[in-house]
Amino acid sequence: xxxxxxxxxxxxxxxxxxxxxxxxxxxxxxxxxxxxxxxxxxxxxxxxxxxxxxxxxxxxxxxxxxxxxxxxxxxxxxxxxxxxxxxxxxxxxxxxxxxxxxxxxxxxxxxxxxxxxxxxxxxxxxxxxxxxxxxxxxxxxxxxxxxxxxxxxxxxxxxxxxxxxxxxxxxxxxxxxxxxxxxxxxxxxxxxxxxxxxxxxxxxxxxxxxxxxxxxxxxxxxxxxxxxxxxxxxxxxxxxxxxxxxxxxxxxxxxxxxxxxx
Numbered sequence: 375x376x377x378x379x380x381x382x383x384x385x386x387x388x389x390x391x392x393x394x395x396x397x398x399x400x401x402x403x404x405x406x407x408x409x410x411x412x413x414x415x416x417x418x419x420x421x422x423x424x425x426x427x428x429x430x431x432x433x434x435x436x437x438x439x440x441x442x443x444x445x446x447x448x449x450x451x452x453x454x455x456x457x458x459x460x461x462x463x464x465x466x467x468x469x470x471x472x473x474x475x476x477x478x479x480x481x482x483x484x485x486x487x488x489x490x491x492x493x494x495x496x497x498x499x500x501x502x503x504x505x506x507x508x509x510x511x512x513x514x515x516x517x518x519x520x521x522x523x524x525x526x527x528x529x530x531x532x533x534x535x536x537x538x539x540x541x542x543x544x545x546x547x548x549x550x551x552x553x554x555x556x557x558x559x560x561x562x563x564x565x566x567x568x569x570x571x572x573x574x575x576x577x578x579x580x581x582x583x584x585x586x587x588x589x590x591x592x593x594x595x596x597x598x599x600x601x602x603x604x605x606x607x608x609x610x611x612x613x614x615x616x617x618x619x620x621x622x623x624x625x626x627x628x629x630x631x632x633x634x635x636x
Contacts, residue, residue, distance in 0.1 A: 381470040396483060440509050447596060449565060458516055458532075461490070462531065466480060475520050481625060486538055511596060530617045533621035533622070537624050541624070559583070
C-alpha cells in the first residue's frame with residue numbers, strides 16, 4: 375500500500391501540469407453559464423439544510439440539542455460523499471476521448487474530480503463553523519481532530535469512486551442503481567433523526583454504514599465535545615483503506631480492458 379501511494383505521488387508530480395489542467399477544466403465546466411458560479415457550492419447545502427429544518431425540526435428536533443448543527447453535520451458529509459462518488463463514477467467515460475488517444479494514468483481523471491468535490495466541501499465546512507458560532511457551540515482544541523474524519527472520508531470517496539467508475543465503464547445501469555442506493559443510504563445515515571430511537575442491539579448495525587460513522591464522529595466532537603474511542607478511529611480507518619484497496623484492485627485488474635468499452 376505504501377509503495378502504491380508513493381507511485382501515485384510521483385506520478386502526480388511528474389504529470390502536475392496535466393493534473394492542474396484537468397482540475398481547472400472540471401471547475402470551468404461545472405459552473406459554466408451559471409449566474410452564481412461557485413456560490414452554488416455553499417448555497418446548495420444551505421438550501422438543503424433549510425428544507426430539512428422545515429420538514430424535520432418539529433418531528434425530531436425537539437429532543438435533540440443543537441438540532442441545526444446536528445442536521446448540518448450530517449448533511450454536508452452526505453453531500454460530499456454523494457458529489458465525490460457520483461462525479462468519480464463518470465470520470466473515465468467523460469474523458470474517453472483523451473484516454474483512447476494518450477497513455478496517461480487513468481486515476482488522474484478521477485482525482486481531478488475529487489479535488490473539485492473536496493474544495494466544495496471545504497467551503498461548506500466554513501459555513502458550518504459559522505453556524506456553530508450562531509448556535510453558541512463552544513470551540514475546543516478537540517475540533518482539530520475533525521481533520522481525521524475528513525481524511526478518512528476523502529480516501530473512502532476516492533476508493534469508491536474508482537470502483538464505481540470501473541464498473542460504470544462496463545455497465546451503464548450502474549448510475550441508475552447507485553441513485554437508488556444513495557436514497558437508501560441517506561435515510562440510513564441518521565441525518566435528521568437519532569439512533570437512540572432504536573434498541574441497543576439495532577444501533578450497532580448503523581456502524582456498518584461508513585457514512586454514518588463519519589457523521590457520528592463529527593457530532594461527537596462538535597456537539598458532545600468528546601473524543602470517540604480508539605476502536606471508532608480504527609473502524610473509520612478500516613473503511614477508508616478497505617474501499618481504497620478495492621478501488622485500486624479494480625483499476626489494476628481492468629486497466630487494459632477499459633479501452634474496449636468506451
